[in-house]
Amino acid sequence: MSQESKRETEQETERAQGKRQLLSVVVSVYNEEQALDDFYRETGAVLKELSWDYELIFVNDGSADQSLSILDRLAADDPQVKVISFSRNFGHEAAMIAGLDYSRGDGVVCMDADLQHPPECLRDITKALSEGYQVINMVRTKNQDAGLIKNLTSAGFYWLINAISDVHFEPNASDFFAVDRQVAQVLKESYRERVRFLRGYVQNVGFKKTSLFYEARPRVAGQSKYSLKKLLAFSINTILCFSNMPLKLGIYAGMFSALLGVAVMVYTLFTRAGAPSGYATIVVLICFMFAMLFVIVGIIGEYIAILFTELKDRPVYIVAETRNVKKEQ
Ligand code: UDP
Ligand code: MG
Secondary structure, eight states, X not given: OOHXXXXXXXXXXXXXXXXXOEEEEEEEESSOTTTHHHHHHHHHHHHHHSSSEEEEEEEEOSOSSTHHHHHHHHHHHOTTEEEEEESSOOOHHHHHHHHHHHOOOSEEEEEETTSOSOTTHHHHHHXXXXXXXXXXXXXXXXXXXXXXXXXXXXXXXXXXXXXHSSSOOOTTEEEEEEEEHXXXXXXXXXXXXXXXXXXXXXXXXXXXXXXXXXXXXXXXXXXXXXXHHHHHHHHHHHHHHHOOHHHHHHHHHHHHHHHHHXXXXXXXXXXXOOTGGGHHHHHHHHHHHHHHHHHHHHHHHHHHHHHHHHHHTOOSOOEEEEESOOTTO
């Protein structure tokens, strides 16, 4: 038995006796070749100081660059680095879910690979976990990378989703959060929807909760992997997943047009508008009604699309290969 695996077995025995605790850090990686080495160095330094044992679970979300070979190298040098590599790009959410699935820790932290989530926060996170908090929301106070437009649209999105859904979303909550073993288990077992928003579930599972604040740093290297199109699709999906309000639009729109119809009827009766002079009214009404109808049909279509995706029950992610991951996990 090598020195390292001996040490690992010793730590495992101590953990079984409740003397030590394990922190699983889940990192989603998509084309992050420029950021990975810095991330590993900085985060590793912080993790080594902690009184907790740790495992760094990198989930390679189908990167097309050298990310996987960098992760291979890190995993070969450090047994605490685990790698799960997807067969293609499945998205950030799927990567976080895979990380949760493979994690074994008493606490699980999800963070980005671009160092926008400062590794120093891990100290406060383990402190809060040790104090018995089960869900730790990391709230962003400032995002140095985001421009005015991104900040405004993000604020608008949270306002809308909070107004129309019955669950509450913390504005500025990010994909940086920590949960304990029990909550991780709940997330793993009960939230396996195909169209999903992990951040939303984390905030709404209940349990003993706290928020910690952090200042998002600029991306260490590379570019944001979220295009405006991806963000828009993501926002629409979230609204549809967490709210039935859009479906009710049909009822409201129907009531509105009924009122409008009564008004037009009263107007016609009083002015005794003859057949030729009603042309404009008819055109306007037809255009308006059809526009409304198509919007509502479109909304229903979106919900059916989600039902269809759920029904097909395709896997959330497909793992192609792993490193340093034991079989039974
Ligand atoms: N990411 C991923 N799959 C994707 C897109 C992004 O795993 O399809 C990862 C990415 O590598 C990063 C994190 O998700 O670690 C957040 O992405 P990014 O920094 O591009 O988003 P932003 O911080 O700009 O919102
Ligand atoms: Mg980022």
